Amino acid sequence: MKALITWGGWTGHQPERIADIFNRMLTEEGLDVTVTDSLSCFDDPDLLASLDLIVPVWTMADLSRDAARNVSEAVARGTGLAGCHGGMCDAFRGNPLWQFITGANWVAHPGGDGVKHRVTITSDDPLVAGLSDFDVETEQYYLHTDPANRVLATTRTDVVTWYHSPNGAVDMPVVWTRSWGLGRVYYNALGHAPDVIATGTPYEMLRRGLLWAAAGKAAAAGQSINHLQHAGNHG
Template sequence: MTRKNALVVRGGWEGHQPVRATELFLPFLRENGYAVRIEESTEVYADADAMAGTDLVVQCVTMSQIEAEQLTGLRAAVVAGTGFTGWHGGIADSFRASSDYLHLVGGQFATHPGKEPCERQGGQEDNYLPHTVDITELGREHPITAGIEDFELHTEQYWVLHDDLIDVLATTTHPTQPWHPWHRPVTCPAVWTRRWGAGRVVVTTPGHSLDVLEHPAVRTIIERGMLWATRTASAS
């Protein structure tokens, strides 16, 4: 087995438990032959030598900010073949002020609709809704999601703004409700891939809490996404 180098970058909003969340996946990476480096900030992205030797970046940094030279380094690494993946706000709600980051990942968290106002009690659970993640036709054939059936979750349901350069492996649909301002159901990507230069990007939007990350379908998608995104021989 050829040894691969994985870089786990974590931080940002503590509500997504970036340390505990990423720790869930370290055994999988090591069991699959990755040497794992962990960084608690995005400063490493500006280190060209470190990034050139990285085959996969697993990012869990919700919101926060990124310096221009760090983002330039990340984008250059992906273009050169470094894989880039993550879940939920750690990748789809990172660096809100950076349009260039959005351009890299192809989709951005906009909101997560909540319960009926009279049922809300002021906690995170106000935004937990039962919903379905539907595997697309492409997803049924893709190595990340092949063999996974549509599945139900009760957690945050991401509403994502996105472009057309993503390959959508799974979707989720937001229904209309009397207390919502939209007038028809809205289907958003829930899992997607993106080719960027020689690199591969994988975004999985479920993953708000540890129990969601441990859901068999969610965990399988994230783990397969890590393998698929990893630098290929042709990108070396």
């Protein structure tokens, strides 16, 4: 299987180090991995179509409408998309199509870094089977999420009191899967710092998720998306 990891954007998320973790993760599983620090790869629809998996590691960058459409078409035909934290769901704030594909967009992390909170497994999906609830000390992401996401883990937003608190605590999704056409999409909100996802349960969750997304390409082989195609929303 062929995977592409592309990293860059805001340096506070240490994208190169996160990309290194993903590279090691996938290489150890036998994938043929290409790593780039450029978004020009998204301008090549033939390249994207040849991949089993795309792993974006970008935060607060700009993505053109055409590039987003290229990714959309590749994923819709089976190429997997998987990633974590701001590298995927705070990647391109100005691109609604990207947010639709990934299933969310970041809006806040009340309390900043170092917030102690629990991640609760909420599914019996094989991607989290055998994993237990765990505590982390990092950013607790508040996301605007697609209700169609298949949520695998959540966190309770009663840890930090702020302007959102009068609305009441909610179980905020942390990990989910979703479909985009024939493609598989996986997201994990952890990963503000590399050490958060470098070992333990967070690493295992991501390992399973990335491999699951990559396996969607073979599962989509021979299927058509003709019945799903539409002009789309051009704003």
